[in-house]
Amino acid sequence: MMDAALKDFKRFTPKTLPKMEAIAQGHRACQGCGEVLALRMALKAIGKNMIVASATGCMEIITSPYPQTAWQVPWIHVAFENAAAVASGIEAARKVLMRKRRIPRQRTTIVAMAGDGGTADIGLQALSGALERGHDFVYICLDNEAYMNTGIQRSSCTPYGAMTTTSPPGKMSIGQHTWKKNVPAIAAAHGIPYVATASPAYYTDLMNKAKKAAMIKGPAYLHLYSPCPTGWRHAGDLAIEISRLAVKTKVFPLYEVVDGRYILTRKIKKPKPVKEYLKLQGRFRHLDEETIEEIQQRVDREYEALVRKAALAEAE
Amino acid sequence: MPKRVGMEVSLAASEAACAADADLIAAYPITPQTHIVEHLSELVADGKLDAEFVPVESEHSAISVCVGSSAAGARTFTATSSQGLALMHEILFIAPALRTPIVMVVANRALSGPISIWNDHSDIMAERDVGWIQTFAENGQEVFDLVIHAFKVAEDPEVLLPIMVNLDGFTLSHVVEPIEILSASEVSQYLKPYKPQMVLDPKKPVTMGPVGMPEVYTEARWQIESLLRGSKKVVVRAWKEFSKHYGRTYKPIETYRTRGADVILITMGSVTETAMTAVDGMREKGIKVGLVRFRLWRPFPIEELKRAVTGVKVLAVMDRAISYGGQGGPVFTEVRSALYGQSGQLQVFGFVAGLGGRDITAAMFEQMVKKAIRYAKKGKGPLYELMGVRER
Ligand SMILES: Cc1ncc(C[n+]2csc(CCOP(=O)(O)OP(=O)(O)O)c2C)c(N)n1
Ligand code: SF4
Numbered sequence: 184m185m186d187a188a189l190k191d192f193k194r195f196t197p198k199t200l201p202k203m204e205a206i207a208q209g210h211r212a213c214q215g216c217g218e219v220l221a222l223r224m225a226l227k228a229i230g231k232n233m234i235v236a237s238a239t240g241c242m243e244i245i246t247s248p249y250p251q252t253a254w255q256v257p258w259i260h261v262a263f264e265n266a267a268a269v270a271s272g273i274e275a276a277r278k279v280l281m282r283k284r285r286i287p288r289q290r291t292t293i294v295a296m297a298g299d300g301g302t303a304d305i306g307l308q309a310l311s312g313a314l315e316r317g318h319d320f321v322y323i324c325l326d327n328e329a330y331m332n333t334g335i336q337r338s339s340c341t342p343y344g345a346m347t348t349t350s351p352p353g354k355m356s357i358g359q360h361t362w363k364k365n366v367p368a369i370a371a372a373h374g375i376p377y378v379a380t381a382s383p384a385y386y387t388d389l390m391n392k393a394k395k396a397a398m399i400k401g402p403a404y405l406h407l408y409s410p411c412p413t414g415w416r417h418a419g420d421l422a423i424e425i426s427r428l429a430v431k432t433k434v435f436p437l438y439e440v441v442d443g444r445y446i447l448t449r450k451i452k453k454p455k456p457v458k459e460y461l462k463l464q465g466r467f468r469h470l471d472e473e474t475i476e477e478i479q480q481r482v483d484r485e486y487e488a489l490v491r492k493a494a495l496a497e498a499e
Numbered sequence: 500m501p502k503r504v505g506m507e508v509s510l511a512a513s514e515a516a517c518a519a520d521a522d523l524i525a526a527y528p529i530t531p532q533t534h535i536v537e538h539l540s541e542l543v544a545d546g547k548l549d550a551e552f553v554p555v556e557s558e559h560s561a562i563s564v565c566v567g568s569s570a571a572g573a574r575t576f577t578a579t580s581s582q583g584l585a586l587m588h589e590i591l592f593i594a595p596a597l598r599t600p601i602v603m604v605v606a607n608r609a610l611s612g613p614i615s616i617w618n619d620h621s622d623i624m625a626e627r628d629v630g631w632i633q634t635f636a637e638n639g640q641e642v643f644d645l646v647i648h649a650f651k652v653a654e655d656p657e658v659l660l661p662i663m664v665n666l667d668g669f670t671l672s673h674v675v676e677p678i679e680i681l682s683a684s685e686v687s688q689y690l691k692p693y694k695p696q697m698v699l700d701p702k703k704p705v706t707m708g709p710v711g712m713p714e715v716y717t718e719a720r721w722q723i724e725s726l727l728r729g730s731k732k733v734v735v736r737a738w739k740e741f742s743k744h745y746g747r748t749y750k751p752i753e754t755y756r757t758r759g760a761d762v763i764l765i766t767m768g769s770v771t772e773t774a775m776t777a778v779d780g781m782r783e784k785g786i787k788v789g790l791v792r793f794r795l796w797r798p799f800p801i802e803e804l805k806r807a808v809t810g811v812k813v814l815a816v817m818d819r820a821i822s823y824g825g826q827g828g829p830v831f832t833e834v835r836s837a838l839y840g841q842s843g844q845l846q847v848f849g850f851v852a853g854l855g856g857r858d859i860t861a862a863m864f865e866q867m868v869k870k871a872i873r874y875a876k877k878g879k880g881p882l883y884e885l886m887g888v889r890e891r
């Protein structure tokens with residue numbers, strides 16, 4: 184079914200990037216924010232014909248201080264945990280209104296967007312419900328690995344060892360002591376047609392995935408790596424550098440899950456050591472060699488598991 | 500001519516949403532609301548109602564789907580009870596702010612704990628201040644009519660606020676009554692298609708639900724308060740129009756045998772029918788008692804209340820919910836404060852009864868009235884009284 188929807192799919196190239204912007208300049212994100220960058224790219228790829236339902240979080244706050252708005256497309260914010268449910272309502276409403284001929288028949292991409300907290304923690308139930316019900320929408324998780332809007336508290340997507348204001352390192356603590364929740368796998372477990380991870384360092388890849396997600400009928404889930412200089416304690420000009428390193432160290436692998444089949448979209452043949460990634464960020468500064476080694480091993484193991492899944496799909 | 504049929508009141512609520520040609524229903528099952536949504540999904544499945552039925556995974560999502568749907572321009576309906584209503588709480592505040600004219604039926608039920616599926620008003624009273632219009636039905640016909648009326652009022656461009664229609668769980672929701680069910684075409688003469696004022700549409704982008712800084716938050720909330728207060732004239736106008744079309748007349752406050760009454764009993768919901776029996780009995784015994792029932796609870800019909808109790812000396816107000824650690828039940832405290840300083844001689848006494856499905860009998864109403872008379876003679880009574888509570 185995937186192939187049919189993507190029959191006319193044309194990849195973006197650096198020369199064919201659309202000029203359209205869904206979010207205007209002058210929003211209030213921190214300097215060098217990687218989250219708004221990832222969001223901007225994804226929405227550019229989807230195009231004007233969309234409606235966005237946003238969760239509470241950094242992106243909502245920085246784009247909508249009344250009477251100003253950065254939004255050039257229809258946008259609604261209701262609460263923190265329900266972006267997927269609000270998007271479900273919009274999608275279902277438009278479906279019936281088109282059927283009853285009260286609005287013109289036209290395919291509009293319904294986008295739900297939320298941070299890692301709004302997705303993996305408080306919004307997981309609403310997300311699961313919406314994916315399971317099969318609404319035709321694109322869910323974008325902007326993963327900056329903590330609750331940034333409220334001041335850098337840990338989430339279930341915060342990586343092992345990271346310092347946040349609620350996972351502080353101390354005599355009895357190494358910082359975050361749990362491993363990052365695998366939300367794309369949870370999304371994929373719903374048997375939806377399209378799941379992908381993407382990074383703003385690989386912007387054409389990100390935009391192509393966003394475009395595919397919008398073209399496909401049914402639920403699509405995008406998990407976007409979103410560096411946050413403020414929360415990760417890195418210099419404002421390093422968001423892209425760190426995004427690239429996350430991929431090259433295998434910390435944040437890029438892949439798609441198309442109709443349940445895993446496809447690695449960037450194979451890492453000669454990985455860089457995880458340490459190179461960690462050392463650029465203040466949130467990992469306190470980690471000792473032993474912990475870094477522990478993280479390295481976990482990253483290797485998880486990447487191998489992913490490679491095996493992709494190989495399995497290829498062999499089919 | 501509309502047909503009058505014997506029907507379970509829950510189903511009449513669904514039939515009303517169907518006759519109103521609702522576009523979208525999102526709901527999550529909870530006793531005693533279940534029959535309402537089961538019947539609606541049936542109506543959709545059978546093609547009798549062309550609507551999207553969104554079988555959500557929680558009430559929080561039910562109301563969130565409704566907000567999205569209404570913002571996209573669809574006529575939107577839901578129903579819930581008790582824990583479900585409480586789970587919606589967060590979003591209930593947001594729906595009026597986004598001007599989404601959702602209609603919700605609440606089959607009133609006690610709140611946990613202990614868990615109880617039975618009727619009282621603790622669920623709705625906890626949501627009293629969320630900024631929704633709130634009406635209370637006494638019988639099955641009224642449930643049907645109030646749902647139709649709710650769409651008319653909610654979608655009025657002067658209002659554009661959500662409405663809850665309350666009906667007592669089990670004692671009303673699960674009884675079979677003779678009800679005149681209007682057809683969709685009959686209803687369409689009264690209720691015109693929904694014309695949303697602002698919708699999510701790529702052709703005309705709008706931003707809904709922005710951040711409210713301290714410079715604008717007060718005004719944003721004041722707008723809801725003004726709209727809600729102003730909605731009373733639309734509520735009343737829509738009832739008048741309803742009466743012209745279908746012959747049944749509704750008012751914000753209903754009175755029964757209040758002429759020449761010294762004492763008035765104040766109630767809400769379906770127990771009012773029992774209260775009427777009690778009033779008849781007492782009148783026979785020579786007690787000059789009358790009855791006032793709130794049909795409209797938000798906006799609070801203050802002028803109508805004042806008018807209804809003019810010349811009365813004693814009020815016995817019944818609540819179906821406790822305001823824990825407060826000044827007495829919500830209906831009692833509001834009635835008393837509405838009349839404060841107004842009527843020199845008037846004394847108001849509060850009674851709480853029928854919690855979690857405990858029976859409310861005519862004898863109990865008589866007790867309330869007699870107690871109120873006694874307290875009035877003494878010039879003082881307790882803060883409020885919980886009727887029939889066992890000490891051991
Ligand atoms: C029900 C509820 N609980 C808590 C909050 C407070 N809150 C607002 S945004 C937020 C964190 C957002 O984190 P995330 O979803 O990761 O987005 P980010 O700000 O990091 O982009 C929290 C805890 C809220 N608004 N609503
Ligand atoms: S706190 Fe982080 S995610 Fe939020 S706006 Fe600033 S840089 Fe972006």
Ligand SMILES: [Mg+2]
Pocket residue numbers: 298299300325326327328329330331
């Ligand atoms: Mg976050």
